[in-house]
Amino acid sequence: MSILVDNDSRVVVQGITGGEGKFHTRQMVEYGTNVVAGAVPGKGGQEVDGIPVYDTVDRAAREENADTSVVFVPPAFAADALFEALDAPLDLVVAITEGIPQQDMSKVYRKLRETDTQLVGPNCPGVITPGQAKLGILPGNIFESGNVGLVSRSGTLTYQVVDNLTKRGIGQTTAVGIGGDPIIGTDFVDALEMFENDPDTKAIAMCGEIGGEDEEEAARYIGEYMDTPVAGFIAGRTAPPGKRMGHAGAIVSGGGGTGTAESKIDALNDAGVPVGDTPEEVVDHIEGFL
Amino acid sequence: MKLHEYQAKGVFADAGVPVPDSKLASTVDEAVDAAEDIGYPVAIKAQVQVGGRGKAGGIELVDNAEEAREAAENIIGMDLKGLHVDRVLVEAAVDFVNELYVGVTMDRNEGEPVAMVSTRGGVNIEEVAAEDPEAIEREHIDPAFGMQPYESRKAVYEAGVDREVAGDVASVLRTLFQLWDDSDATEIEVNPLMITADGDVVAADAVMNIDDDALFRHPDLAEMEDEAAEDDLEAKANEYGFDYVRLSGNVGIIGNGAGLVMTTLDLVDYYGGEPANFLDIGGGAKAERVTNALDMVFSDENVDAVVFNIFGGITRGDEVAKGINEALESFDEIPKKVVVRLAGTNAEEGMDILNTDLVTVEVTLEEAVQRAVEYAEEEAQ
Numbered sequence: 001m002s003i004l005v006d007n008d009s010r011v012v013v014q015g016i017t018g019g020e021g022k023f024h025t026r027q028m029v030e031y032g033t034n035v036v037a038g039a040v041p042g043k044g045g046q047e048v049d050g051i052p053v054y055d056t057v058d059r060a061a062r063e064e065n066a067d068t069s070v071v072f073v074p075p076a077f078a079a080d081a082l083f084e085a086l087d088a089p090l091d092l093v094v095a096i097t098e099g100i101p102q103q104d105m106s107k108v109y110r111k112l113r114e115t116d117t118q119l120v121g122p123n124c125p126g127v128i129t130p131g132q133a134k135l136g137i138l139p140g141n142i143f144e145s146g147n148v149g150l151v152s153r154s155g156t157l158t159y160q161v162v163d164n165l166t167k168r169g170i171g172q173t174t175a176v177g178i179g180g181d182p183i184i185g186t187d188f189v190d191a192l193e194m195f196e197n198d199p200d201t202k203a204i205a206m207c208g209e210i211g212g213e214d215e216e217e218a219a220r221y222i223g224e225y226m227d228t229p230v231a232g233f234i235a236g237r238t239a240p241p242g243k244r245m246g247h248a249g250a251i252v253s254g255g256g257g258t259g260t261a262e263s264k265i266d267a268l269n270d271a272g273v274p275v276g277d278t279p280e281e282v283v284d285h286i287e288g289f290l
Numbered sequence: 291m292k293l294h295e296y297q298a299k300g301v302f303a304d305a306g307v308p309v310p311d312s313k314l315a316s317t318v319d320e321a322v323d324a325a326e327d328i329g330y331p332v333a334i335k336a337q338v339q340v341g342g343r344g345k346a347g348g349i350e351l352v353d354n355a356e357e358a359r360e361a362a363e364n365i366i367g368m369d370l371k372g373l374h375v376d377r378v379l380v381e382a383a384v385d386f387v388n389e390l391y392v393g394v395t396m397d398r399n400e401g402e403p404v405a406m407v408s409t410r411g412g413v414n415i416e417e418v419a420a421e422d423p424e425a426i427e428r429e430h431i432d433p434a435f436g437m438q439p440y441e442s443r444k445a446v447y448e449a450g451v452d453r454e455v456a457g458d459v460a461s462v463l464r465t466l467f468q469l470w471d472d473s474d475a476t477e478i479e480v481n482p483l484m485i486t487a488d489g490d491v492v493a494a495d496a497v498m499n500i501d502d503d504a505l506f507r508h509p510d511l512a513e514m515e516d517e518a519a520e521d522d523l524e525a526k527a528n529e530y531g532f533d534y535v536r537l538s539g540n541v542g543i544i545g546n547g548a549g550l551v552m553t554t555l556d557l558v559d560y561y562g563g564e565p566a567n568f569l570d571i572g573g574g575a576k577a578e579r580v581t582n583a584l585d586m587v588f589s590d591e592n593v594d595a596v597v598f599n600i601f602g603g604i605t606r607g608d609e610v611a612k613g614i615n616e617a618l619e620s621f622d623e624i625p626k627k628v629v630v631r632l633a634g635t636n637a638e639e640g641m642d643i644l645n646t647d648l649v650t651v652e653v654t655l656e657e658a659v660q661r662a663v664e665y666a667e668e669e670a671q
Contacts, residue, residue, distance in 0.1 A: 075503060101504035102396055103474055106433040109401035125603075139603035139635050154549020156601040160655065163601075163633055180548055182398040209549055212398050235552035238537075238559045239568075246533040246548025246570040248503060249398070261556075277560055278656055279553065 001200040002129035002174040003149070003191075004092060004118070005033075005068065009133055012037040012060040012090075014081045015072035016048050024072065024096075024137050025051065031140040033133040036064040039084075057081075061088045070126065070135045071095040078122065079104035086115050094135045095121035095185070102248065105183040112185060119185025123247070125155035125177035138175065146171015148286055149195035149228075151188060152207035153180050153214075154247070157235060157279075161205055164283045170290070173201045180209070180247030188218035196226050203229050203289040205282055206273075208264055210236030211250045215264040223271035231285035232268045232275040237261040291500045294337050296379045297514050298496035305469045307462055307480075309493050312381035321362035322355055324380035330354055331383040334361045338373040341414070346370050351383055372538075384492050389482035390451060391415050391426070392463050393497075394470040396477070403431045403470065405441065405463055407449040411482035437467040458491045459483065473511060474504030523567075523590060530582045532569055539564025541666045542587035542596040542626070546571055554599045554659065561656075563663030566593045580617035588625050594669035597662035598630045599655060607632045607640030618648040627665040631658035 011028070015021040016038030026049060029035050037060035038048055044055035054060040057069060069090050073081040078097040085093040086108070100122050112119055120127055126136015131145035142159060144166045152158040158177055165172065176191045178184055188206060195201045208215035215234065222230050239245045239261070241252045252259045265275045276282035293301070299309045313324035314337070325332045336348035343349050348370045350361035358380075368375050389412035397404040408426040410418045418425050427449035431437045442460040451459050462483065470478050479497035486492065505512040515528065527534030533548065537555075541563045545551040548570050555565040567590060571583045587596050600610050610632060618624060628649045632640040644651050650665075652658035 076506060099503040101474055101507075102476055102501045103433065103471070103504065106396065106402055110433055137603065141635060142603075152549070154547060154552075156545075156547025156603065157549030157553055159601045159603055159634055160550055160553070182396060183401045207549065209552060214399075217399075233553075235549045235556060237556045238565055239552060239555070240535075240537065243535045243568075244502075244533075245535060245552050245568055248501075250548055250552065278557060280654075280656060 001198050002132065003194040003198050004120070004127050004174060004176065005129050005135050006132045007032070007034070009034060009068045009092070009135070010064065010066045011035045011068045011070060011135065012039050012057060012064065012066035013070050013072065014039045014057060014085065016040060016051065016053060017043050017046065018072060018074070021072035022048055025049070027140070028070070028134055031134045033135065036066050057084045057088045061090060066090065068092040068135065069094070071097055073097055075099040075101070079108050082108045082119070083111060086111050086117050089115060089117055091117065093117055093119045093185070094124070094126050095119065096124065096126060096136050098123040100181070102182060105181065109183050109185075120176065121179040121184060123181045124179030125158060127174065127176050129174045130172050136177070138177070142166055143175065144171035147173055147200055147202040147290070149173050149198065149201040149204040150175040151191040151195070151204065152177055153209050153249070154207060154235065157207050160279050161207060161233065161282060164279055165205070165286065168283060168287065170283070170286060173198060180249050182212060182249040187214050189221045192218060192221060192226065192230070196228050201228060203231070203286050205231055205233070205286055207233045207235070209234060209247070209250050210239050210245065210252050210261050211247070211259045213259065216267040219267035219271040219273065222273055229289040230273045231282050231289070232273045233279060233282045234261045234264045234275060291502055291505065291511070291515055292339050293498045293500070293514060294339065295335065295496055296337055298498035299493070301469065301473070301498060302493055302496050305465055307465050307493050308491060309496070310382040310384055312379050314377055315362070315380055316366070316377045318359060318362040318366060321366070321378055321380050322358045325352065325358040326355060328380060328382050332358065333381045333383050334358065334365055335379045335381060336365050336368070336370055336375040337377040337379055338370050338375055340371045340373055343370065348375065384484045384494055385486060386484035387487050388452070388485035390459065390485065391481045392459065392466060392483050393477070393479035393481070394467050394475070397430065400430060402433050403467070405429045405431060405437065405445050405467060407445045407451065407459070407463065409450050415481055431467065436471060437464060439464065442467070452485070454489055455485050455491060462491055462493070473508060474501045475499060476501050523586065526586060526589070527569075530586065532571060532583065532586065534586065535568040536590065537565050537567055538592070539566045540592050540594040540670055541662055542566045542590065542593040543599070544569045544571060544583045544587060544596065545599040546601060550599065550601055554597065554655070557655065557659040558597070558663060561660050561663045563666055566590055577613040577616035580613045581620055584617055584621070593626055595626050595662045595665035596628045597658055598628060599658060600632055602632060602634040602637060602640065605635070607634060607636040607638070608643055611640035611643035614649070615643065615645045618645065624648060626669065629658050629662040629665065631655055
């Protein structure tokens with residue numbers, strides 16, 4: 001078992017003819033992902049590595065029975081691509097694009113609330129179910145199939161923790177990169193709920209970072225509803241207030257205490273979630289759970 | 291991008307939000323001339339982007355040329371909470387009877403904008419929010435439709451603003467929302483919005499943050515970016531296209547991916563060192579980007595050692611290693627010790643390729659950070 005993606009997912013890649021789209025489609029196919037179509041306006045009728053390209057997502061979904069999309073469309077056009085994916089409709093949309101204007105995402109988010117589609121991202125590395133399929137840009141070779149779920153706001157930090165897990169012989173059910181933007185589709189609570197309902201996931205690693213209150217909400221959720229043990233990590237303990245640490249969402253507000261690493265670590269500890277000082281310590285906790 | 295007060299007030303004035311008469315000055319003589327032109331009393335205000343300027347001595351109210359000269363001498367060139375003051379805004383003082391707070395920001399939990407009004411203006415609004423959240427009236431705005439006039443009225447009446455000025459305050463709020471929408475702002479704030487004895491409303495301060503990711507469609511605002519940069523190194527980072535934040539420590543940090551770079555900073559602190567910066571070089575590690583990143587970190591005179599932490603995902607470790615070698619070989623002399631840690635795809639091959647005459651190679655993140663902290667301590671002595 002797994003969450004979000006598996007062997008049966010039928011994937012359309014939006015932006016498949018661009019440099020990134022083409023490169024990562026090839027990587028996804030090599031990993032075993034069932035990419036059935038591409039969608040690029042004006043490129044209908046072409047093929048990329050034998051994958052048929054359609055002018056619209058709607059057409060790709062109908063012709064090829066696609067239920068999932070991965071979005072590699074550049075930021076200036078990404079909101080349009082997301083509206084199109086939500087309108088198709090699809091079950092799952094994974095938005096890799098980094099740098100989508102916040103006000104564009106605000107409008108997409110409003111539309112999202114009216115649909116049943118699950119959006120992951122934007123500004124995320126994607127989702128992978130090791131041994132089955134990957135959606136996005138995660139390096140497949142560091143993952144190993146197993147029984148630990150992983151959810152993270154950051155790409156390379158995910159890789160770091162996964163690498164530590166795999167090197168200790170601990171495999172993963174699914175890893176979800178939820179993205180580093182202020183407005184995202186799937187948040188920690190959504191991902192944790194899916195893992196809680198997955199019988200194969202025996203423990204969960206959760207990597208948060210400064211900014212927003214998503215981790216605090218996750219802590220409340222874990223305390224109240226979850227049986228599966230969770231270990232946490234919070235990046236940005238040394239970040240000064242008012243400075244954006246790379247991710248648009250990773251910013252501690254000026255004078256107030258919101259969004260700090262301290263408030264997140266306290267909330268998680270209160271919910272019984274141990275928080276590692278280093279990525280290795282997170283893996284120690286996970287090892288202890290299994 | 292955060293605009294300076296004088297830049298934000300220029301944008302406000304163009305949009306029709308009333309602001310006091312003002313002039314920007316970068317010398318004492320210019321400041322005195324401006325004060326004479328505007329007429330006393332005037333406020334002389336340091337143009338640096340930090341809260342609590344008044345308390346820190348960055349704002350003075352003056353009544354004549356002599357006082358204006360003294361205040362300008364005090365403020366221009368002063369060090370205000372770590373920032374050097376190059377310019378002051380000389381501004382007509384407003385004789386007010388009341389101070390309000392109005393603002394528009396993104397509520398990231400709800401994914402939609404929120405307009406805020408409070409009668410507790412003139413003080414730190416985040417403290418008000420923490421102590422007495424009820425004192426701030428919040429009205430969420432549907433991003434698909436924008437602010438409706440009734441929403442501005444509702445926010446103002448519910449906040450308890452005096453009836454005599456409520457219409458004008460609501461009108462300011464609508465203008466601010468329009469500005470927020472038109473300029474891809476992430477935050478707009480007027481604190482205080484002053485009410486004069488005659489019942490006029492005046493924006494006595496102005497905060498405006500623009501979404502960096504939307505600057506591509508606002509060339510007029512993007513032009514303000516260089517002037518808005520606070521630090522030479524941060525301006526340089528803009529040029530190179532790096533995410534960079536300067537901090538006060540002596541361990542330089544370069545890495546890929548925001549979360550992993552933040553984690554590297556945290557580990558430097560955890561092992562007893564002090565991070566000098568946050569620098570995310572992004573995906574890949576082509577020689578040119580590595581060279582630019584090293585140039586940035588070496589340009590910071592506080593840096594005593596550097597830790598380079600790259601997790602090669604799709605980018606292979608051997609290619610990253612070649613980039614690092616090439617970059618380091620382009621320096622005649624490497625000014626500070628550099629510790630490199632490579633992980634992920636082809637990391638072993640990469641570590642074999644790295645030129646150990648130029649760098650120290652460590653296998654784990656923890657070891658690399660500890661080594662860099664050690665080098666920095668030795669160098670600092």
